Amino acid sequence: MSGLCGWMGWQDQEHDRGMAARMAAPLARFDGSTLCPLQGGRAAAVIAGAGDTWQGNGLLVALWGHPTMLDAALAGPAVAQGVAAVLAAQYRNQPDPQRLCALLHGAFALALLDERTGTAILAIDRMGVHPLAWQLAGEALLFASSADALARHPLARTALDPQGIYDYVYFHMMPSPGTVYRDQQRLLPGHLLHYRQGRVETHPYWRMAFQEEGGRSFGELRNEFLAQLKYSVGAAAGGAKVGAFLSGGTDSSTIAGMLCEVRGTPADTYSIGFAAEGYDEMAYARIASRHFGTRHHEYYVTPDDVVQAIPHIAAVCDQPFGNASAVPAFYCAQMARQDGITRMLGGDGGDELFGGNERYAKQHVFARYERVPALLRKALLEPAVFHFPGGERVRLLRKAKSYIEQASVDMPARLETYNLLGRYGAAQVFTADFLAGVNVDAPLAGLADTYGRSAARSLINRMLALDLKITLADNDLPKVTKACELAGVEAAFPFLDDAMVAFSAGLTPQQKLNGTQLRWFFKAALKDFLPPEIIAKQKHGFGLPFGVWLQQHAPLQQLASDSLSDLKARGIVRGDFIDQLTGRHLQEHAGYHGTMVWVLMMLEQWFRSRPLRGA
Template sequence: MSGLCGYWNMPMPVDAIAGPGGHPLLKLRDGPSALAVAAPGDSVSLHQAPGLLAAVWGRATLDGSREQVAARLAAAWRARGAQACAELHGHFALCVIDNASGQVLLAVDRSGVHAMHYRRGAQGLQFASSADALPSGELDPQALYNYLHFHVIPAPRSIYRHQHRLLPGEYVLVRRGRMERGVYWRMRFREEAASPFKVMRRQFLGILNDAVRDAADGETGAFLSGGTDSSTLAGMLGKVSGVAPRTYSIGFEVAGYDEMAYARIAARHFQTRHHEYYLTAGDVAEAIPRITAACDQPFGNSSLVPAYFCAQMARADGVTRLIGGDGGDELFGGNERYARQAVFARYEQLPSSLRQLALEPLLFGLTGKLDLRLLRKARSYVEQALVPMPARLETYNLLHRYGPGQVLEADFLAAVDEGNPLAQLNACYWESHGLSQINRMQALDLRYTLADNDLRKVTTACDLAGVEAAFPFLSDDMLAFSARLLPRDKLNGTRLRYFFKHALRHHLPAEILRKKKHGFGMPFGQWLLKDGHLRALAYDSLADLKTRRIVRAGFIDQLTGKLVQEHPAYHGTMVWVLMMLEQWLQHHATPRASVVPADAAETVADPAPRA
């Protein structure tokens, strides 16, 4: 794994800095501080002056230029301090070590494409763009609990105690012995009247064209799932490059999962040089150890595997950069749950007297014992509508549906706050008062679905395969454009991507405009029942997990012995999440006694997201 790491005021030789993934390091030293960059090249800018070290990792610009970005950042830092972060654009992680003033600045980009982990101890500050480059220490039980809830570990926590991660658009400043966390950027939605459609469409297509052109650097290809986002980018890549773009798709020979037909429609429409691979259960079993070893934290999104095989296919084809459509759903209203929650919101808009004095007494009182299909559906609708947002989004959460007490050991539960995940979601959802529901959900997704999940998935897959990931939909100009779209342009009634689809109706094939979202979802549950090798790996992992005293042995037996057979897709997800946790623990040499006692648990604030 390539990346940035360093220390400040740490009494150790510069050679002691660990390089992410074991890559050779380029090192800078200035008194008690050091910076190290793994696999340096076009993705890093370094600057050293007396008493000052600066580095920018990624593809950042300052004043519209990529030339000498770190030197210009250093100048901006001297003039404006931490607010210099706002002058950088693009996707980056940065650090400034100012020994002359005794300050250190760390920051990441507005979307959180790049990561920054840090820990501070008695000896000073250590930081890195990968958790692997920092000392590991004890596991954080709250982070483990949050992993089982979200299937990832959301920032600002890390899997390790005393180690934290920056949120998108956030910085950390250490000065005068104090550490301050601050925000240099956040999404600010504008819900007033927008420009006419023709004006907005012209602006959107111009921003998209520029973002894809900027991403098309060197030998560039594109993920192609056949959805609106990946298809849009594949076509735009051909337009800006002037040659047939190279596209890469993963298929599954399992009914209900294979989307290759849509990828082929897009490939034919845009005349791409298309490459396909049909993933098998054997491929997955063989890749799991390699993938979990590459993850710097437990990661439970199974689509990491097809993304990795897609990136491998591109690398074998000579591609060095691979563009993905991540961010399109979040910025333009493409997730199915947006429409589903809009339907529930209609109930909230009814007069409270009608709801509380008529409908609810009728449904749950007078007719509550009638088992008629229409009444059952009406009661289910009202029951879900009565759950406030954002808790309503967690209705089908696996840990919530099973019950934490049924899944987890009592001693482990005593060391965590079960309400922490929902408290995080609430803080994010209600951070901006007065926003429409669709924009509140977008703010949630920019952090929890995108920064903590999908971007980690794609960047990890690409890094492991040896290619660079790029995300044109997450250009700073596109973020700003999305913020000024009216809510009804993202979700019109229950019609998803209203503006996006109208703006691209002459660009995309009609079949893809009508297609429902799918992506690279993997049929793990179905394979689990049919493939002995994959099943053995999964169930052996869960047997080992029993000994760690995190998950109840009885729940694991029920999961593998009964639940998976009853509903492979739903319960197979929990098998995957638990298997990937155990595999990660094994590959990162974590001792069997992995749970911190309750009286030793660390209190870490999970602040409102800054997306």
């Protein structure tokens, strides 16, 4: 995966020789990246053509990623000397962390260590493509791109955090800044950490600034969008042997088509199918491939593939991760790697920038209820619906009741109305001893905190800001980057180019969600570029038919059964819940309850891949 790791404020002659290499080993285990030990061996950057370093006179600058400098006075020197060297010179002239980080554009993780002043600056990019975990151990700062690397430092504390495990089961991933470890945190997207002589503070150096007034013509916006899209795809492709994920949705199709245009040759595109009714989207991928003339590669994932991939997916993730789509993403990337592809372009971010998720339209409908005068709601509508004689037998009234109940929940808690853990009930899932160390309200409080940070006035932009963190940075980006790491390829995301992000922020709310019409501007701007079938297609994605296969495939059943049986012994999940889940619940609705089987199975698989810390 490449990355960064190291420390500040700790010296031990007996241990620090070779410590950087030992920490860096997990970062290079899948792609054999080259290790660049720095600053007397006290920090390391693992570089596989995906980073830049500079050091001298007690100062170290290490960058992971391909950031650029848009400042005209710095762009030329950055190309000639390297971004890290220019950043070091800027730091010497004006050591302001916020200004320094704001100079960088693109996906990156930064570690700047100044031994003369005992100062360190850590930062990650605005969208959170490249993660960075950190821990304060006494007065020493430890950091790494992966918790697995950080844990190799002798000062690292790796006690598991029950709250982190609870949050994982709630969200099916680990929301940042938290981790599964009690004393470890991760930087939020667009945030920096400033360490000075044993003390740290974290704060944002960038925030999403929505400009909701509009005023520009559609034609002007369309021309700028297409030009920026072409630039973003070209920059993401770089000089690598590149391919593109192609699910057949609007985002992946757009990236694939633009890659053909940028390169002037047919792009290599990769798709995954499933031999399960209602899950296979290969037909749309083929439509997009024919339309753009790509060299298309297909693979149908089988239940045996899933059994084989599960332990490896768990092992490559430094936090418990329960998004089952990581499996098809891995087989897609593996297929590309076998063809010699070194970088894969993903369409991730399009939904969160341009308004493409179905819940945006749904919440728009719920928001209409908030505009009904309170007196009318409380005195007339709600009594009529909730107290109508025999109302439970009238379908229309049942739907009205459900609508009012959901619309009455404040945002963003309303987004979690159908949360799987919430439906089961925490006390039914977890043991009493485990829950004693957990705040069950913390997940919703975290959502509310993130939602409240946005200065956007419109509902759609507030939801987009939330999803840029929760759905994209915490879920979709780790899914793709870890799947690609496991396959030995690099991932890049053209929609997350900083200029593209800024362009999307300048669209009006109506241009993103026009009534209940999703991503209105995006589809209108690409009407003559994308096939009409793709424009009209309902969103689907790389959903894995795990619940269906779990009922039919004996090896998958055995793996799930063994995993959940071992999980019982950890004192986290109630044994009777596991029995009920794998028995009656799964028989009643395999697709619905199979999701929780997957989440708990992957938790146990993660424990198994880290026996010293997970036992």
